[in-house]
Amino acid sequence: MSELIARYFDRLAGREDAVLTDLSGGLRRSVTGRDLPDLTDRVAGWLAAQGVQRGDRVVAVFDNRLEAALLLLAALRHGITLCLQPANAEAQALADLAAGLGARAIISAATPCPEGATPLTLEAAAASPAHPAPDLAPQTPFTLTFTSGSTGAPKGILHAAESFLGCAAAFNRQTGIGAGDRFLNVMPMYYMAGIFNGLLAPLAAGASVVIDAAFGTPTALRFWPRVAEEGITALWLSPTMLSLVMRLDRGDKVLPAGFRRLFVGTGAMAARDAQAFLDSYGMAPLQSYGLSELLYISVDDPGQPHFGSVGRPLDGVRVHLDADGRLGFSTPHAFLGYLVEGALIPPEPVFATSDLGALEDGILSILGRSDDIILRGGVNVNPIEIERALAPLFKGRGFCVTGLPDATLGQKVVLVFEGATARPEDDEIWARARQIVAQGPGRAQLDARAQIAALPLGPTGKIRRAALRETLAAAEGAA
Structure with missing residues (x-):
């Protein structure tokens, strides 16, 4: 295997304690x-029995379970x-x-x-003969994920191990993440955040990882007690996840002993929300920024966070701004x-x-995002x-501002309320x-309001704006 991958596993092999713990499924x-x-x-030996060898591609259905982590590491x-595909993927797809x-x-x-898939179990893997790790050429493909396809046909994003580990x-x-840390992965x-944020990056530092069920309301209800019980020192959440945790916390707003890093990523976190968490819990959430194609670009400074920003670029990352x-x-x-x-289409030296x-x-x-900008008149x-x-008007209730075609203005500005019916x-x-927007610095204007039963969300709670626009446009066309 490559020296980089060998060092990754050698660091973990020096640990006598658990580096992976799975709490999902009540076990x-x-x-x-x-x-x-x-x-x-x-696991590689078990895969070989299924006809899978070095250099092969595998469609892997992942859930938050130990087997998923082991398959990824193998x-x-x-x-x-x-x-990588979600657990609810359809068999034909x-x-x-x-x-x-x-x-x-x-x-x-x-x-x-799923029907047509071969299940991997811990027991079957443990009973299989071990295959020696091979020497791998640099830039051997490791993961393949897909863009949403909202602006065209979905494109496969191919990463090598070097990009993840570097x-x-x-x-x-x-x-400052190190071997003394213990991460909770929800x-x-x-999803890229689930394998990089919650697994590969912590293990690269020699830290341990506790895998729990993918985040949902049950997770939020037991969140801080779980962190305390498991001795968690660090974790990742999306802004939507963190908002739900705060709303459902009926405790005394005191963080568990030893907890020291709360990373927030996969979407923009408003400075107001970050300040609210700091005021309530006494810890600054650290915003980060990344892209599926480039992994992490920047992260906030643990010693001097800058709310409303996404922090400082990582070493080696260069930022380019056009006119x-x-x-x-x-x-x-x-x-x-x-x-x-x-066909593999290599990226440009500067990724736009x-x-x-x-x-x-x-x-x-x-x-x-430039493609979310509304061109009104x-x-x-x-x-x-x-x-x-x-945001203060909605008090945590879902809403969105988007643009829809308009014969006079080109695009109109629409305020979308979430809910099956109006309140x-x-x-x-x-x-x-309307008053707040009209008096704002840009002197914009809200032209219309719309109602939707549920905003279309991605896996971490981020609004899928293109899908929302398509739904609203279709509803207007049918009206």
């Missing part, structure tokens, strides 16, 4: 650092490419994906096992390229994004800025919202 299962390399080699160590990728197998590390090392150095593990404020990055942790219809940003005194701020309106101003207070909120 408690653990693997020590000393046993982890052998167990991943046995792929890292043995040069197998995993195409998995079969079509496997056929299109030329995948050797469909392996499920989730329960129940980025993890840079992130851990900047944030991010969905088929319109669109961000681009050059980084040593970039992906291998996009896989489109079987749709995000708008600013870099001041080395601190990066994200100001929204020839004037650019940033929905993120409006949402930040209106008595909605008229008052609407009137006050």
